[in-house]
Amino acid sequence: MQICKTISETRAAIAQARQAGQTIGFVPTMGALHQGHFSLVSQSCAQCDFTVVSIFVNPTQFGPNEDLNAYPRTFDADCQGCQKLGADLIFAPSAAEMYPKPNLTWINVEKLTEHLCGTSRPTHFRGVCTVVAKLLNIVQPDRAYFGQKDAQQLAVIQRMVADLNFPTTIVPCATVREEDGLAMSSRNAYLSHEQRRLAPVLYQTLQNAAELIKQGNTNATDIIAAMTEKITTQTPGQIDYISIVDKELLHPVATIEAPVLIALAVRIGKARLIDNIVVDPS
Amino acid sequence: MQICKTISETRAAIAQARQAGQTIGFVPTMGALHQGHFSLVSQSCAQCDFTVVSIFVNPTQFGPNEDLNAYPRTFDADCQGCQKLGADLIFAPSAAEMYPKPNLTWINVEKLTEHLCGTSRPTHFRGVCTVVAKLLNIVQPDRAYFGQKDAQQLAVIQRMVADLNFPTTIVPCATVREEDGLAMSSRNAYLSHEQRRLAPVLYQTLQNAAELIKQGNTNATDIIAAMTEKITTQTPGQIDYISIVDKELLHPVATIEAPVLIALAVRIGKARLIDNIVVDPS
Numbered sequence: 001m002q003i004c005k006t007i008s009e010t011r012a013a014i015a016q017a018r019q020a021g022q023t024i025g026f027v028p029t030m031g032a033l034h035q036g037h038f039s040l041v042s043q044s045c046a047q048c049d050f051t052v053v054s055i056f057v058n059p060t061q062f063g064p065n066e067d068l069n070a071y072p073r074t075f076d077a078d079c080q081g082c083q084k085l086g087a088d089l090i091f092a093p094s095a096a097e098m099y100p101k102p103n104l105t106w107i108n109v110e111k112l113t114e115h116l117c118g119t120s121r122p123t124h125f126r127g128v129c130t131v132v133a134k135l136l137n138i139v140q141p142d143r144a145y146f147g148q149k150d151a152q153q154l155a156v157i158q159r160m161v162a163d164l165n166f167p168t169t170i171v172p173c174a175t176v177r178e179e180d181g182l183a184m185s186s187r188n189a190y191l192s193h194e195q196r197r198l199a200p201v202l203y204q205t206l207q208n209a210a211e212l213i214k215q216g217n218t219n220a221t222d223i224i225a226a227m228t229e230k231i232t233t234q235t236p237g238q239i240d241y242i243s244i245v246d247k248e249l250l251h252p253v254a255t256i257e258a259p260v261l262i263a264l265a266v267r268i269g270k271a272r273l274i275d276n277i278v279v280d281p282s
Numbered sequence: 283m284q285i286c287k288t289i290s291e292t293r294a295a296i297a298q299a300r301q302a303g304q305t306i307g308f309v310p311t312m313g314a315l316h317q318g319h320f321s322l323v324s325q326s327c328a329q330c331d332f333t334v335v336s337i338f339v340n341p342t343q344f345g346p347n348e349d350l351n352a353y354p355r356t357f358d359a360d361c362q363g364c365q366k367l368g369a370d371l372i373f374a375p376s377a378a379e380m381y382p383k384p385n386l387t388w389i390n391v392e393k394l395t396e397h398l399c400g401t402s403r404p405t406h407f408r409g410v411c412t413v414v415a416k417l418l419n420i421v422q423p424d425r426a427y428f429g430q431k432d433a434q435q436l437a438v439i440q441r442m443v444a445d446l447n448f449p450t451t452i453v454p455c456a457t458v459r460e461e462d463g464l465a466m467s468s469r470n471a472y473l474s475h476e477q478r479r480l481a482p483v484l485y486q487t488l489q490n491a492a493e494l495i496k497q498g499n500t501n502a503t504d505i506i507a508a509m510t511e512k513i514t515t516q517t518p519g520q521i522d523y524i525s526i527v528d529k530e531l532l533h534p535v536a537t538i539e540a541p542v543l544i545a546l547a548v549r550i551g552k553a554r555l556i557d558n559i560v561v562d563p564s
Contacts, residue, residue, distance in 0.1 A: 007447065104393050105411075105445035110386045129387075130446070137447040140422075163387035164412070165289065165419040 001083040003090045007138050010091045014052065014139060017088070022049035026141035026168075028132060031055040031092075032072040032186035033081055036176040040145040043173055045086040052139050053082045054091040060103060061127030067270075072189050091139070098134065106130050109156045109163070112250045116152045116263050117274065120240050128153055129160050136166055144168050149175040149183050151261055151276040155250055175275075177203065183275045190271035198235045199273060202266055205230045206277040209244075209262050213279050218256045220244040231266060240265035240272065247278065256281050283365040285372045289420050292373045296334065296421060299370070304331035308423035308450075310414060313337040313374075314354040314468035315363055318458040322427040325455055327368040334421050335364050336373040338380060343409030349552075354471050373421070380416065389415050391438045391445070394532045398434045398545050399556065402522050410435055411442050418448050426450050431457040431465050433543055433558040437532055457557075459485065465557045472553035480517045481555060484548055487512045488559040491526075491544050495561050500538045502526040513548060522547035522554065529560065538563050 004010040014024060025048030027040045033055075044051040055078055062068040079090055107129040112118075118125055136144065146154045158170050176184045181203035182196075191199060205227045212223050227242050242264045246253050253260055256279075263276035286292040296306060307330030309322045315337075326333040337360055344350040361372055389411040394400075400407055418426065428436045440452050458466045463485035464478075473481060487509045494505050509524050524546045528535050535542055538561075545558035 011449070101444070103445055105389060105391045105442045107387060107389050107446075110388070112386065134445075134447045137449055140449065160387045162383075163385055163416075164389075165416045167293070167419055167422065 001079070001087055001090065003079060003092060005092055005094065006097055007093065010052070010089065010138060013089055014050070017050040018140075023143075024048060024139065024141040025051045026135070026139045026144040027051065027053045027087075028135050028144065028146075029053060029055055029078075030057045030071065030186065031078050032074050032189070033078045034176075034184045034186060034188075036147055036149060036184035038081055038085060039176050040147060040173050041082055041085045041087055043171065044143065044145050047171075048141075048143055050089070051087045052089045052091055052141065053087050054093075054135055054139070056091075056093055056098060056131070056135075058098070058127060058131040059095055060099070060130060061124050063121055063123060066121075067187075067190075070190075070270075072186050091135075098131070103130065107133050107160060107164075109159050112152070112156050112159055115245060115250055115252060116241060116243055117265060118152070120265070125153070125156050129156065132157055133160070133164070133166075136161075136168055141168050143171050145171045145173055147173050147175060149185070149275065151263055151278075152250060155247075181207075183273075185271075185273060187271045187273065190269060192269055195236070195269045195271070198237075199268055201231060201234045202237075202264060202273060202275050206262055206264070206275060210277055210279045213256055213260075213281050218281065220252070220254055220256060220260075223256075223262075227262075227264070231264075235266070235268060237266040237268040237273075240267060283361070283369055283372065285361060285374060287374055287376065288379055289375065292334070292371065292420060295371055296332070299332040300422075305425075306330060306421065306423040307333045308417070308421045308426040309333065309335045309369075310417050310426065310428075311335060311337055311360075312339045312353065312468065313360050314356050314471070315360040316458075316466045316468060316470075318429055318431060318466035320363055320367060321458050322429060322455050323364055323367045323369055325453065326425065326427050329453075330423075330425055332371070333369045334371045334373055334423065335369050336375075336417055336421070338373075338375055338413070338417075340380070340409060340413040341377055342381070342385060342412060343406050345403055345405060348403075349469075349472075352472075352552075354468050373417075380413070385412065388412050389442060389446075391441050394434070394438050394441055397527060397532055397534060398523060398525055399547060400434070402547070407435070407438050411438060414439055415442070415446070415448075418443075418450055423450050425453050427453045427455055429455050429457060431467070431557065433545055433560075434532060437529075463489075465555075467553075467555060469553045469555065472551060474551055477518070477551045477553070480519075481550055483513060483516045484519075484546060484555060484557050488544055488546070488557060492559055492561045495538055495542075495563050500563065502534070502536055502538060505538075505544075509544075509546070513546075517548070517550060519548035519550045519555075522549060
């Protein structure tokens, strides 16, 4: 497994694989890899001849008061984990390699970024879209793997790739959870022992909401009220949002008649945790 | 020479050329091709094994009161001209092929789009950037050819390609002029005989400005005043702008100490004509 710090080395190595007729799989990450990331790497290695994992804590997707500097960095363990699974190349550029000049070019996906995390993180998705476009142009993968845990990110990237005709297939991958249901996240590392014990309530709340819908409750306000109550009483978390939105444009729905995305963001201690579930009422 | 109306046919044909080890050159156009466009096609054919010319009047770069519907269309002559020069493929999609859904993803290049044409055409460059990104992702060329006549467009595209790491080299090509100096443009077709006779004053004005700078005049306001006077007295044109800007970020300069771009846009009858010149004071 090669570890490349520069764009030119990375391009040269991938061009060689491409010339040998290999298909290219790509897993973009910010490092601090957990089983969720590793499931993406495994899937890429199973479906593609040559798997590239990028490790880059992208400054342009963090807001001014967010956790850019605190974001966990575990580079050596990340590389070992990827190598064990059969990844072929780690692309780990510096910020100066990725942004040699002040970045003036931004990609914005309208509508899909208006709600959910877009409300409290207004510049987050343009940072994500811009860096993902850069990475897709550097790696030029046949397939790129994104986790369903970041449901809005996945939907936004899928729309960007479709609208801009990127020659890459986006492969959505199921959320990987701890045994008690907590969605794996690099930010779980911020939780104290007690906070970690209570964090699975978020997923239980999503499951309860799904149960209510399956029982025939179609009123989004009622379901959100029940979810709010559970999280408020059973955790010390501060709710950023709990939303029920349509699957394509991620706009809030009042009445649940078609498959919906139920998504939440809750601050527990220093961690802002997100999770979601797709529910089909039929 | 193949003529392809769909993205999938175009991708298949280019993939075949690529597999045969050919380099891909690309000339994006809105059709109504003139000697300026043909010079780009010739340059691509000379430098690349397989030349793709796109012909697409892109609706997203026209403002609500602009000339989208009136824009000249000469498809058969365009194809004949390209074939004669040795182009390999014409990509001529419909608007529905390029925008099958409402487009939600926009690329914006900051700073470089604030002045010059960006002032009177506020959504023009995001339309240009977005469609060029789409076309680059469809064609995946090694080199793409753009005329210096659209100097701001060229600078904006160069910055977008650099910022987003597109794997394409942008090749700037000199403006091609009529014998009397008028820059070739599809919009020259809108001029009456009398308007056409006076239109070369625009280029003469740029040359006069260059002369003033070469003589040691460094005051941008004085030079713009002289240019305004000449155009106002010698043509029926309405000046949209006359600007002297730095070459990288296209911001107005007060004192000319380094190479500058002198650019103008003037409405003569139904035609909004643009032209420019780069002047090095040293």
